Amino acid sequence: MLKDRKVVLGVTGGIAAYKAAELVRELVRRGAKVRVVMTDHACKFIAPLTFETLSGNPVASDLFRAPGNFEIAHIALAEFAELVVIAPATANIIGRMAAGLADDLLTTVLLATEAPVLICPAMNAKMYSNPVVQENLARLVSRGHAVLEPGYGELACRAEGEGRLAEPVEIAEEIESILTTKDLRGEHILITTGPTQEPFDPVRFISNYSSGKMGYALAVMARRRGATVTLVSGPTALPAPRGVEFVPVQTAVEMRDAVTTHLEEATVVIKAAAVADYRPAVCEPVKIKKKEGSLTVRLERNPDIISEIAQRKGDRILVGFSMESDHLIEHARSKLMEKGMDFIVANDVTEPGAGFRGDTNVVRILDREGGVEAFPLMDKIDVAGVILDRVRKIRKNGRILDGR
Ligand code: PMT
Numbered sequence: 001m002l003k004d005r006k007v008v009l010g011v012t013g014g015i016a017a018y019k020a021a022e023l024v025r026e027l028v029r030r031g032a033k034v035r036v037v038m039t040d041h042a043c044k045f046i047a048p049l050t051f052e053t054l055s056g057n058p059v060a061s062d063l064f065r066a067p068g069n070f071e072i073a074h075i076a077l078a079e080f081a082e083l084v085v086i087a088p089a090t091a092n093i094i095g096r097m098a099a100g101l102a103d104d105l106l107t108t109v110l111l112a113t114e115a116p117v118l119i120c121p122a123m124n125a126k127m128y129s130n131p132v133v134q135e136n137l138a139r140l141v142s143r144g145h146a147v148l149e150p151g152y153g154e155l156a157c158r159a160e161g162e163g164r165l166a167e168p169v170e171i172a173e174e175i176e177s178i179l180t181t182k183d184l185r186g187e188h189i190l191i192t193t194g195p196t197q198e199p200f201d202p203v204r205f206i207s208n209y210s211s212g213k214m215g216y217a218l219a220v221m222a223r224r225r226g227a228t229v230t231l232v233s234g235p236t237a238l239p240a241p242r243g244v245e246f247v248p249v250q251t252a253v254e255m256r257d258a259v260t261t262h263l264e265e266a267t268v269v270i271k272a273a274a275v276a277d278y279r280p281a282v283c284e285p286v287k288i289k290k291k292e293g294s295l296t297v298r299l300e301r302n303p304d305i306i307s308e309i310a311q312r313k314g315d316r317i318l319v320g321f322s323m324e325s326d327h328l329i330e331h332a333r334s335k336l337m338e339k340g341m342d343f344i345v346a347n348d349v350t351e352p353g354a355g356f357r358g359d360t361n362v363v364r365i366l367d368r369e370g371g372v373e374a375f376p377l378m379d380k381i382d383v384a385g386v387i388l389d390r391v392r393k394i395r396k397n398g399r400i401l402d403g404r
Contacts, residue, residue, distance in 0.1 A: 013041020125161025
């Protein structure tokens with residue numbers, strides 16, 4: 001997380017400067033300490049007061065007038081920064097950075113800092129695709145700077161194309177990723193999440209309340225920590241996380257097939273999906289019409305995906321979830337032992353703040369040696385963190401259940 005991490009945000013002169021205000025809010029919401037540096041052109045698009053109010057810090061823009069009690073503004077800001085992000089980054093700042101110019105406060109900070117630099121371009125699509133801009137970006141990347149590509153869509157000049165500033169939440173996520181220690185590098189983590197939908201005619205299905213949030217949080221956290229991530233997801237309302245291989249599925253059988261296809265490269269499998277245990281035996285090709293009396297839908301068993309994986313486990317770390325509404329530890333322990341997992345994450349959906357849909361969860365981690373570790377109510381992103389810590393611990397100890 002960004003708690004107390006020090007970020008310098010450079011805002012340059014483009015219409016997307018207004019989105020930088022939203023970025024400051026997002027960074028502050030995540031606990032970061034933000035200092036904003038604006039170019040003269042940026043001040044024509046948005047007032048420094050906006051950033052001062054949102055960041056709670058003075059805004060710097062003049063190379064020769066230090067804000068607050070900074071002695072030499074560009075050196076103080078360069079040393080303060082754990083990361084410098086330029087958002088929006090115009091073609092002009094990209095060119096000046098590539099040329100190594102230092103003719104205003106922002107460019108001098110950039111030359112003086114040893115912190116990583118993230119560039120978030122935003123400009124007209126033709127300007128962005130201009131070979132000069134692309135060459136300059138390539139040069140900056142070769143010097144170790146990170147670039148978050150702009151999105152595709154309608155631009156301020158009414159044209160459509162690639163050039164829209166990445167969304168503030170995406171930029172904040174990229175900052176989190178750059179600032180997170182890469183302790184899972186080398187792992188390929190296959191995560192399943194969301195509900196499955198089991199149709200019985202073209203307009204109806206059996207499903208459950210899973211939102212996918214728990215598994216998406218795992219994917220985001222694993223990627224931040226340097227793992228390669230494949231996310232197999234049942235239908236959810238969430239956008240696919242950036243930087244992960246995303247495999248959408250609908251039914252349990254599709255999920256089983258996707259997991260089987262991607263199992264080979266995986267070193268860790270985490271099954272957070274709420275898979276329907278049963279599916280309608282028949283899916284009618286046309287909508288079932290309403291009639292007098294009741295309707296019976298015959299159900300048959302779905303494959304138990306995690307048990308199937310356990311047969312091919314090898315030296316992969318296999319993590320399951322247990323979703324219960326009674327006898328949490330008892331049921332979770334029998335699933336842990338019967339389904340051949342290395343550990344299981346148990347949650348009780350009747351506990352306030354736990355389980356389906358919300359942004360929080362309350363979990364216990366059970367291991368094969370009989371240990372139970374209980375955690376308080378936490379955000380799902382932090383729950384993801386403790387699960388991945390456990391994965392790392394098992395990898396370090398080499399105590400993996402032999403699945404051969
Ligand atoms: O998605 P959210 O709204 O964020 O909610 C999160 C969650 C409550 C769905 C999540 O925390 C959770 O508990 N996921 C597992 C739900 C579940 O199906 O539990 P289970 O006890 O029924 O299954 C045990 C394990 O076997 C699970 O890892 C499950 O993925 C797996 N399973 C179950 C059935 C099946 N046919 N195949 C499986 O692989």
